Amino acid sequence: MAHPSYYAPQGGHPGQEQLLTDRAMFTQAYAVIPKGTMRDIVTSKLPFWQGTRAWILARPLSGFAETFSHYIMEVQPGGGSDRPDTDPGAQAVLFVVEGAVTLTLDGAEHVLEPGGYAYIPAGHPWRLRNHAGPAARFHWIRKAYEAVEGIDPPTPFVIREQDVTPNEMPGTEGRWSTTRFVDPEDMRHDMHVTIVNFLPGGVIPFAETHVMEHGLYVLEGKAVYRLNQDWVEVEAGDYMWLRAFCPQACYAGGPGPFRYLLYKDVNRHMALPRR
Template sequence: MKQNHYYCQQGGHPPQSNLLTDRAIFTDAYAVIPRGVMQDIVTSYLPFWSNTRLWVLARPLSGFAETFSQYIMEVGPSGGSTKPEVDPRAEGVLFVLDGEFLLTISGNDHLMKPGGYAFIPPASEWSVKNVGPAPTRFHWIRKIYEEVEGISRPEAFVTNEMEVAPTPMPSTDGKWLTTRFVDPADMRHDMHVTIVTFEPGAVIPFAETHVMEHGLYVLEGKAVYRLNADWVEVEAGDYMWLRAFCPQACYAGGPGRFRYLLYKDVNRHMSLGRPGGSF
């Protein structure tokens, strides 16, 4: 298996000599947040987290994407939290870009390294502690878990991308692969966070148009990505945010692999609201 590389933000602030022009865009169907946008001036902080800052990539917005939030967390040495999640309804996925930290779930310790992946069910007791000498950076994806009568909640688990064999997409000669951390048919899970890999020259050969909302963080490489009616050039560190039914496709022109971390909501009925159209 090839060695994996994950782009991670370092912060800072652009010099006054920089041009204002950038690739950032927000439409009613999609948003692109280029890596150059993620500077110190747009960081946030969270209650009950020490020596920690974050970049907010996505949050529920009425009329856009409504199911999830996504952060890039930066935790300095000795930083972390013993009360990381304040909403007992929220499930979470952590994916490590850089550095190491100790993740404790229900009293069980896990040393998280780059490529590390953790699923944390709602109402879990968990904590994060950076026990190393350098900052650690990781994605934190949160969603309100949708309970279904007769279906139990999924258990917590921790793994690493290097321990999960990617699945080739049909008829692609192994050039388009998906690393799945849970069984797609497991009805306990109402969201999937996967890694999608395209070898140079690989494509999504049709405009995917579907109900799932997406968050796509480019881990490695560059490509041109079709978003609604536009072809947009993206590179490692960029983030794409898609509402439901936004057409999408991809062409990975190389020279190296193109890889991204992908969120989507799955395996639940569509909410119909109340009679008269109010929700």
């Protein structure tokens, strides 16, 4: 595939002369976090990380999306962590959008550059450092793994988006496709993190309404996106967070591709309350 483009936040702070003209919204069905809100003042620090800050875009909230967290990590030269996650039950996907990091996973070293993707199962030791020089930025999506008796847990892997052929949606002539890093038939996985691709003018021509929770980070391009009963304009750097069953659709605006990194929970029974 052609060399992909990825938007990464840079932080900073708007001047006092600027007016509030942003598109941020938080409703009972969805949230939109525009790129303009990802400033220095909203970053967080994490335990055992050095030279690093995080934009935390999604976290479990009672009554809203409840299954995952989504960070954008910014690691300065020499920064990183030898104990990145203190939750042994958390699985992770890392996706690099700027710079380069060295990931040590189960004792093996991998250099991840833009487009680099790593799946880290729960309970597998890992470390991450920025030895390359410029600041590195990557997405870190976490979910508590739901084990199923009789199904083996998934194994770790490292891959590049550039080496994966997107799957075209039927009848779209390639205008709508998905870059899948995990076989949808693989029941070991209880979450999918994919990249959804639209060519200019491509559409989701019906209101998708289904049980998965969604986190969507726009990597490239712009679109008009339908969220519940509203049409919202989104562009590279924006984030959308959808509850289960929130209707969604979109029109890709051009002039270039519209692409987003997508999280959803899959392949498990719905947990039932116990009285």
